[in-house]
Amino acid sequence: MTGLVLLIPIALLCGLVALVAFFLALRNGQYDDMDGAAMRVLADDDAP
Amino acid sequence: MATQPLFETASGTAAETVESLFAVPAIHCAGCMAKIENGLAAVPGIERARVNMTARRVAIRHDPAIEPPALKAAIVALGFEAEALADPGIDVAAAENRALIRALAVAGFAAMNIMLLSVSIWSGADGATRQMFHWLSALIALPTVAYAGQPFFRSAFAAVRQRRTNMDVPISIGVLLTTGMSLYETLTGGDHAWFDGAVMLLFFLLAGRCLDSMMRSRARAGVAALLKQTAPGALVLGEDGRSRWVKAAALRPDMVMLVAAGERLAADGYVVEGTSGLDIAFLTGESAPVRVGPGDSVQAGAMNVDGPIRVVVTAAGPDTVIADIARLMEQAGQGKSRYVRLADRAARLYAPCVHALAALSFAGWMIAGAGAHQALLIAVAVLLITCPCALGLAVPAAQVVACGALMRRGVLVKDGSALERLAEIDEVLFDKTGTLTLGRPVPRDLDGLGDEDRAILLALARVSRHPLSNAVRQALDGIEAAPIEDAREIAGEGVFACFRGEAVSLARPRSLITLFDLASEYRRGEAATLLRFADALRPDAVQVVADLKRAGLQTLIASGDRPKALEEIARVTGSTAIGRLRPADKLALIERLKRRGQKILMVGDGLNDGPALAAGHASMAPASASDASQLTADAVFLGDRLAPIVVTLRVARRTVRVVKQNFALAIGYNVLAVPLAIAGQVTPLVAAVAMSLSSLIVVANALRLNGSAR
Numbered sequence: 001m002t003g004l005v006l007l008i009p010i011a012l013l014c015g016l017v018a019l020v021a022f023f024l025a026l027r028n029g030q031y032d033d034m035d036g037a038a039m040r041v042l043a044d045d046d047a048p
Numbered sequence: 049m050a051t052q053p054l055f056e057t058a059s060g061t062a063a064e065t066v067e068s069l070f071a072v073p074a075i076h077c078a079g080c081m082a083k084i085e086n087g088l089a090a091v092p093g094i095e096r097a098r099v100n101m102t103a104r105r106v107a108i109r110h111d112p113a114i115e116p117p118a119l120k121a122a123i124v125a126l127g128f129e130a131e132a133l134a135d136p137g138i139d140v141a142a143a144e145n146r147a148l149i150r151a152l153a154v155a156g157f158a159a160m161n162i163m164l165l166s167v168s169i170w171s172g173a174d175g176a177t178r179q180m181f182h183w184l185s186a187l188i189a190l191p192t193v194a195y196a197g198q199p200f201f202r203s204a205f206a207a208v209r210q211r212r213t214n215m216d217v218p219i220s221i222g223v224l225l226t227t228g229m230s231l232y233e234t235l236t237g238g239d240h241a242w243f244d245g246a247v248m249l250l251f252f253l254l255a256g257r258c259l260d261s262m263m264r265s266r267a268r269a270g271v272a273a274l275l276k277q278t279a280p281g282a283l284v285l286g287e288d289g290r291s292r293w294v295k296a297a298a299l300r301p302d303m304v305m306l307v308a309a310g311e312r313l314a315a316d317g318y319v320v321e322g323t324s325g326l327d328i329a330f331l332t333g334e335s336a337p338v339r340v341g342p343g344d345s346v347q348a349g350a351m352n353v354d355g356p357i358r359v360v361v362t363a364a365g366p367d368t369v370i371a372d373i374a375r376l377m378e379q380a381g382q383g384k385s386r387y388v389r390l391a392d393r394a395a396r397l398y399a400p401c402v403h404a405l406a407a408l409s410f411a412g413w414m415i416a417g418a419g420a421h422q423a424l425l426i427a428v429a430v431l432l433i434t435c436p437c438a439l440g441l442a443v444p445a446a447q448v449v450a451c452g453a454l455m456r457r458g459v460l461v462k463d464g465s466a467l468e469r470l471a472e473i474d475e476v477l478f479d480k481t482g483t484l485t486l487g488r489p490v491p492r493d494l495d496g497l498g499d500e501d502r503a504i505l506l507a508l509a510r511v512s513r514h515p516l517s518n519a520v521r522q523a524l525d526g527i528e529a530a531p532i533e534d535a536r537e538i539a540g541e542g543v544f545a546c547f548r549g550e551a552v553s554l555a556r557p558r559s560l561i562t563l564f565d566l567a568s569e570y571r572r573g574e575a576a577t578l579l580r581f582a583d584a585l586r587p588d589a590v591q592v593v594a595d596l597k598r599a600g601l602q603t604l605i606a607s608g609d610r611p612k613a614l615e616e617i618a619r620v621t622g623s624t625a626i627g628r629l630r631p632a633d634k635l636a637l638i639e640r641l642k643r644r645g646q647k648i649l650m651v652g653d654g655l656n657d658g659p660a661l662a663a664g665h666a667s668m669a670p671a672s673a674s675d676a677s678q679l680t681a682d683a684v685f686l687g688d689r690l691a692p693i694v695v696t697l698r699v700a701r702r703t704v705r706v707v708k709q710n711f712a713l714a715i716g717y718n719v720l721a722v723p724l725a726i727a728g729q730v731t732p733l734v735a736a737v738a739m740s741l742s743s744l745i746v747v748a749n750a751l752r753l754n755g756s757a758r
Contacts, residue, residue, distance in 0.1 A: 004177075008165075008184065011161065011164060012161055012188075015157050015160060015161050016157070018157070019153060019154065019157045022153050023150065023153065026146065026149065026150060026153075
């Protein structure tokens with residue numbers, strides 16, 4: 001029972017961190033142009 | 049071949065009504081569409097309304113006295129949220145897609161964590177521990193349902209308020225009742241809570257919705273991009289002899305435009321001074337420029353290739369040929385969006401059955417003497433089990449896998465429903481130029497030349513960017529070019545050079561002996577050789593037509609070309625060919641075949657095929673086609689070969705077969721599980737296992753399509 005008090009919040013926190021990270025990436029526009037992103041990896045120059 | 053396209057400018061639309069565009073993001077079934085169109089048409093002052101499903105918008109033709117806010121209120125009154133669109137470029141679909149992905153992420157996070165707690169309960173957590181886990185689950189599930197359930201609740205609420213029903217109504221009732229019952233059980237310290245089931249259901253359904261939305265957002269409305277082809281404005285010669293810049297919208301007939309080489313025309317008109325070549329590939333898909341001189345008519349959007357010309361404007365803005373074709377395309381495309389997708393057809397039958405079943409079980413248990421609490425629990429279990437979870441995944445999963453398989457074969461399918469429509473095709477209508485043929489000139493008389501002459505010819509061709517030079521260069525690729533000196537290109541004339549002191553040239557023929565064929569003349573000293581160019585059949589055109597016939601499909605060739613030019617092609621492919629068809633004629637031909645009950649696949653490339661592509665039951669275009677055609681077509685295939693058409697039709701048929709299997713699986717699962725639910729034997733564990741299992745089976749079945757395009 002005492003272990004749960006520690007472990008469950010940790011498990012939830014881990015999931016929450018991943019969720020927040022995904023939301024930040026989404027807001028950042030990283031998912032706006034999935035096909036373009038796949039193509040961009042082939043381009044040589046680093047210019048945006 | 050490279051003749052002027054002859055379009056008749058249709059007379060302008062009635063001036064007393066105006067058209068307004070509204071974005072209505074919530075449209076996703078034929079029922080919504082009929083509701084909006086019929087509902088708006090009944091409003092006084094509105095002449096007609098047309099829903100464009102791909103772009104999720106409504107075009108309303110109405111009395112100018114009605115202001116946009118009033119129109120918006122009319123759409124809202126029908127149960128849909130609307131937004132006036134000044135600029136069709138605003139991407140509502142992409143925003144909705146992002147909202148769905150966010151909801152999916154939240155539902156996924158919640159489902160994982162609740163399942164973590166549920167597994168502990170199933171493995172024997174009891175008493176205070178179970179109680180705490182139920183409370184934790186509720187803590188996660190309630191905000192999740194409130195957030196991730198919104199797409200379904202909104203759609204269901206709008207439908208119910210209008211006394212209609214759609215797939216989202218059973219989903220919403222199921223999720224809300226399950227959550228409510230679970231909360232009640234948690235508060236009263238009951239044995240079971242179904243939070244995991246409710247959230248998992250949302251997750252699976254959102255996954256299906258996301259797949260669907262992603263496919264849809266790939267298909268963009270073609271018209272906006274089409275109008276980008278016209279120039280933003282032109283230099284206009286004033287009466288005082290000075291030139292000034294006039295925006296395209298402000299151009300009026302009888303103005304004189306000065307068009308330099310490399311510029312696009314901003315309006316229709318005719319040439320008064322200068323000669324040049326015009327690239328009208330956007331209209332015809334043909335690469336060779338068309339020569340124009342004084343008196344010739346020219347179209348907005350054409351690219352001036354050679355020299356400066358002066359053009360008197362005859363039509364500008366919405367009256368131009370290109371704007372006309374855009375309108376024709378949009379109108380023709382409307383018919384296609386009336387198509388009722390398979391999933392929606394299934395939902396229409398499914399939703400009433402499910403509700404009746406849940407209500408009957410509730411009534412049955414009440415009559416049998418169980419308490420209201422017990423009876424309600426069972427009704428909820430029935431709703432949870434029958435929630436169209438696998439049904440929601442059945443179609444998009446199969447279509448996404450099939451589209452992926454086709455993409456690897458060089459076919460880009462733009463919409464899931466395109467696969468459904470492609471599977472129903474029974475007649476294929478081909479355009480000739482650029483579709484059955486390569487759409488680029490291939491020199492025919494090179495074999496008669498000696499090695500040295502061919503080497504000189506290659507060297508000459510390399511100097512110029514002219515399409516005929518490109519064709520010579522491609523045909524002679526691989527041999528060594530001769531060393532030539534003094535090479536110079538004279539625009540509109542040809543390439544002139546010296547080879548060992550002898551004058552050589554690749555130039556326009558001196559005599560106009562050929563009116564229709566493209567030709568060029570190779571001259572060395574005094575000797576001249578005429579090089580004729582012709583469009584070549586695609587390498588596997590004959591084979592593909594034969595394959596289509598073997599598959600039981602009829603084939604027909606419809607071309608704007610002269611009937612004489614079609615004889616040969618009709619003979620080798622064994623198809624009927626119809627010539628001299630203008631864009632409106634092709635459209636009429638398709639409408640006529642449609643009325644006979646034929647399902648037409650239109651394969652074409654030029655903008656002149658645009659309306660026909662939009663009108664066909666389904667349409668495909670080669671990647672060499674004009675931009676507008678590629679945007680209009682349901683599928684675009686890459687490369688010089690036509691074989692992808694046969695592959696696409698085969699894959700489309702297999703996809704529909706798999707979708708139907710998936711429906712059978714989902715319904716079969718219901719037939720097994722529903723008696724359990726009605727008998728009151730569905731615990732949260734059974735519900736969770738049954739739900740994920742059915743979804744997994746459906747997805748696994750869809751994955752079989754992965755190798756279908758090989």
